[in-house]
Amino acid sequence: xxxxxxxxxxxxxxxxxxxxxxQVPQDIRDTMINHGEITRDxxxxxxxxxxxxxxxxPGWPVEWGGKDWSQLQRHIWHExxxxxxxxxxxxxxxxxxxxxxxxxxxxxxxxxxLAKTANLDIWWSQGFSEPDAGSDLAGLRxxxxxxxxHYVVNGxxxxxxxxxxxxxxxxxxxxxxxxPKKQMGISFLLIDMKTEGLTxxxxxxxxGGHEVNEVFFDNVRVPVENLVGEENKGWTYAKFLLGNERxxxxxxxxxxxxxxxxxxxxxxxxxxxxxxxxxxDIENQLTALELTALRVAAGSSGDKPHPASSVLKIxxxxxxxxxxxxxxxxxxxxxITSHETRIFLNNxxxxxxxxxxxxxxxxxxxxxxxx
Amino acid sequence: xxxxxxxxxxxxVKAVRGLITNVYDxxxxxxxxxxxxxxxxxxxxxxxMGVLSLPFEASAVEVSLAAExxxxxxxxxxxxxxxxxxxxxxxxxxxxxQKKQYVxxxxxxxxxxxxxxxxxxxxWSAEASSVTFADGKLNGVKxxxxxxxxxxxxLVTAALPEGGTGVFLVEGATAVETVVTNxxxxxxxxxxxxxxxxxxxxxxxxxxxxxxxxxxxxIAYAHEALGAMETALxxxxxxxxxxxxxxxxxxxxxxxxxRASDMYVxxxxxxSTITWATIVAADEDTTPAQLAAAASHSALQVSVAxxxxxxxxxxxxxxxxxxxxxxxxxxxxxLIAIEHLIGDGEFHRARLAATVGDHDVFDPIG
Numbered sequence: 001x002x003x004x005x006x007x008x009x010x011x012x013x014x015x016x017x018x019x020x021x022x023q024v025p026q027d028i029r030d031t032m033i034n035h036g037e038i039t040r041d042x043x044x045x046x047x048x049x050x051x052x053x054x055x056x057x058p059g060w061p062v063e064w065g066g067k068d069w070s071q072l073q074r075h076i077w078h079e080x081x082x083x084x085x086x087x088x089x090x091x092x093x094x095x096x097x098x099x100x101x102x103x104x105x106x107x108x109x110x111x112x113x114l115a116k117t118a119n120l121d122i123w124w125s126q127g128f129s130e131p132d133a134g135s136d137l138a139g140l141r142x143x144x145x146x147x148x149x150h151y152v153v154n155g156x157x158x159x160x161x162x163x164x165x166x167x168x169x170x171x172x173x174x175x176x177x178x179x180p181k182k183q184m185g186i187s188f189l190l191i192d193m194k195t196e197g198l199t200x201x202x203x204x205x206x207x208g209g210h211e212v213n214e215v216f217f218d219n220v221r222v223p224v225e226n227l228v229g230e231e232n233k234g235w236t237y238a239k240f241l242l243g244n245e246r247x248x249x250x251x252x253x254x255x256x257x258x259x260x261x262x263x264x265x266x267x268x269x270x271x272x273x274x275x276x277x278x279x280x281d282i283e284n285q286l287t288a289l290e291l292t293a294l295r296v297a298a299g300s301s302g303d304k305p306h307p308a309s310s311v312l313k314i315x316x317x318x319x320x321x322x323x324x325x326x327x328x329x330x331x332x333x334x335x336i337t338s339h340e341t342r343i344f345l346n347n348x349x350x351x352x353x354x355x356x357x358x359x360x361x362x363x364x365x366x367x368x369x370x371x
Numbered sequence: 372x373x374x375x376x377x378x379x380x381x382x383x384v385k386a387v388r389g390l391i392t393n394v395y396d397x398x399x400x401x402x403x404x405x406x407x408x409x410x411x412x413x414x415x416x417x418x419x420m421g422v423l424s425l426p427f428e429a430s431a432v433e434v435s436l437a438a439e440x441x442x443x444x445x446x447x448x449x450x451x452x453x454x455x456x457x458x459x460x461x462x463x464x465x466x467x468x469q470k471k472q473y474v475x476x477x478x479x480x481x482x483x484x485x486x487x488x489x490x491x492x493x494x495w496s497a498e499a500s501s502v503t504f505a506d507g508k509l510n511g512v513k514x515x516x517x518x519x520x521x522x523x524x525x526l527v528t529a530a531l532p533e534g535g536t537g538v539f540l541v542e543g544a545t546a547v548e549t550v551v552t553n554x555x556x557x558x559x560x561x562x563x564x565x566x567x568x569x570x571x572x573x574x575x576x577x578x579x580x581x582x583x584x585x586x587x588x589x590i591a592y593a594h595e596a597l598g599a600m601e602t603a604l605x606x607x608x609x610x611x612x613x614x615x616x617x618x619x620x621x622x623x624x625x626x627x628x629x630r631a632s633d634m635y636v637x638x639x640x641x642x643s644t645i646t647w648a649t650i651v652a653a654d655e656d657t658t659p660a661q662l663a664a665a666a667s668h669s670a671l672q673v674s675v676a677x678x679x680x681x682x683x684x685x686x687x688x689x690x691x692x693x694x695x696x697x698x699x700x701x702x703x704x705x706l707i708a709i710e711h712l713i714g715d716g717e718f719h720r721a722r723l724a725a726t727v728g729d730h731d732v733f734d735p736i737g
Contacts, residue, residue: 001432002373003650005736009372072372083732260731267728276724277717283733284644284671284723291643291735295374311636364635365628369608 005076013076020084024049032085033261035327035343040123040165046087047094047120056089057098057118059244064102064114075248075297079290082253092124092161093117095244097170100188100237104229113190125166125193127157127215128238134159135359137172138183138235142217144173146224151175151189153220159353163200163213166193176232188234190226197221207342242355249309249354250316252290258323259283265330275330282322289315308368310360317350317357372736374646376436383433387440390416395444398698404447405555409521411448418480422450426459427478431587431652435594435645442598445705447556449485451595452517452712453477456588457484457526464538464572464580473524485522486538487513487561488581495714497528497581499536502563504529504570509539509563517712519559520549526571527563528581535576539568554708555701583659586666589713590652593645593669596677596709600641603684603702604634610688627687634680641676645669647735664726664733667719674716677706 060066142155176185502511648665681703685692
């Protein structure tokens with residue numbers, strides 16, 4: 001047992017901290033730290049600053065811009081980025097479609113998309129969930145029917161986060177409605193969002209914001225070369241993608257940064273002593289979460305998600321919400337008009353997306369406890 | 372940063388587990404042993420194996436590994452109380468002569484030392500007030516004092532005439548009134564009336580050293596609690612898989628499985644903090660303030676996770692969990708006892724709150 005990081009990892013941590021706190025545009029970090037509204041332009045500039053330094057897509061294969069880092073180093077990269085208030089690379093590009101294309105795509109499709117995906121020259125949207133396929137994703141009904149050199153896509157996707165900015169959308173579509181299992185007839189298709197017949201409609205959320213959308217497909221014609229991997233193997237690629245989604249799921253760095261801001265705020269308001277015990281309690285839980293994330297990262301080999309990822313998702317989302325909850329209470333009566341209350345409402349999503357916490361409890365019960 | 376243990380440490384775990392599960396081969400055996408005069412039964416064997424010498428000869432890691440194994444069977448032997456806490460204090464504060472006189476005998480199981488520090492009506496302060504020392508004599512009352520009647524040597528914290536707190540040694544007869552504790556152990560009220568005593572070590576205010584010894588013991592206790600939580604959860608999971616109602620096993624019911632999953636989340640988070648605290652305690656460069664933070668972070672996890680896991684173990688079992696014949700109630704009871712020996716959640720939240728405003732982000736591996 002050893003307390004400190006190895007000299008190599010410590011140096012790595014300092015290198016990351018130095019980069020994130022000095023080389024990412026200050027206006028972006030200030031907006032993040034002060035809970036401001038992040039613009040599309042800021043997300044793009046942040047990712048491009050990271051990509052210019054080779055730090056946007058460390059999890060990808062080295063030949064496509066990835067880094068030969070350990071899981072622990074990837075964890076450190078992620079946490080330091082969040083602590084510094086840097087906007088992480090757009091997940092749809094960096095952790096979702098990029099790794100799928102790099103792992104399962106043809107050489108042609110890799111060359112066509114990967115560099116632009118890493119640099120956010122293409123903004124990807126995710127077309128997975130449907131009105132009747134949420135936690136039960138394999139129940140999806142959007143169809144793609146082969147017609148010559150094209151697929152003709154019909155159906156509806158929903159909860160498409162930031163779809164209003166999307167250039168392309170990666171979709172799970174049903175290509176074989178007669179497959180013996182519902183997981184077996186699904187394909188992974190890349191669709192240009194400017195194609196005729198594709199419509200994006202905003203969904204207003206409980207915080208009044210426009211973050212997610214519905215996407216409708218009405219006889220959308222998609223060239224067959226936009227299929228990733230093999231037809232009807234899409235479920236395999238989707239499971240691979242959802243495994244990647246859990247990297248950094250604990251959001252420890254972001255919660256730590258937010259708790260630090262909350263401490264300052266409590267001091268400014270002159271109520272620090274009143275909230276000190278609650279702050280100490282949250283910090284105690286965050287410390288346990290950080291140490292668990294380190295334990296998982298240090299104990300993981302290769303790209304295989306650790307079964308304890310579900311622990312990180314449950315506790316990480318609960319603590320994101322706990323810190324957000326603290327901010328609302330610090331607002332006092334102004335909470336009824338405060339932006340912090342809208343963030344608090346928005347943060348209800350973190351225990352729902354990425355496999356809801358109830359799904360995570362099912363995973364723990366089934367795969368870890370054997371129940 | 373490395374949470375894994377080496378092959379020698381693995382061998383230690385295996386040896387302690389072998390010994391202790393042989394003595395306490397079931398919850399019923401343990402219950403019978405707690406009813407005997409002695410109240411515990413593995414002491415001589417632990418001494419023979421060298422477990423009682425770990426605090427003097429090995430690091431905090433080995434001490435914690437042993438404590439965790441004892442916790443898994445909730446062994447009533449006062450390893451943390453006598454060896455880690457009282458023995459640790461003799462080792463830390465004693466003069467060369469005192470160490471020569473006591474350390475080997477404690478490690479060999481010939482002398483059982485106990486620290487009498489808690490006082491009636493007081494909380495968990497390292498500073499004594501009820502018991503005072505003057506002119507070579509102690510006066511006042513200590514309670515609860517775990518295993519005081521069985522102890523061969525009492526270490527008594529007492530307020531000094533010039534201010535501060537010292538540790539005093541008392542051998543032989545004292546006025547001791549013993550009761551059986553809620554977790555099957557023994558605790559006493561010890562009254563001192565002009566009781567002759569000599570100070571441990573060089574004299575003067577020893578509050579700082581007492582606090583360090585308490586924090587080291589808190590971390591060892593936390594491992595004992597961790598072992599108990601683990602067994603409570605595995606026992607509950609096994610029950611959910613076998614117990615039938617409505618013609619099906621209980622793990623058919625999602626509401627029960629999800630509660631077990633939440634217990635697992637609590638256990639793994641507690642394990643991370645408690646293991647980290649041991650690494651902090653084992654590190655030679657650790658300051659008393661860093662040790663105190665690690666101890667309080669662990670103790671708070673014990674308080675919250677111990678209640679959660681201990682009490683939900685009873686609930687998920689249903690009526691059988693309420694019976695003295697069944698194991699989980701004893702685990703819950705021991706977890707509550709540990710929490711109140713090391714300081715409850717509010718106490719440790721307050722201790723952490725005193726410094727939480729001094730840093731932006733708490734960095735456990737910095």
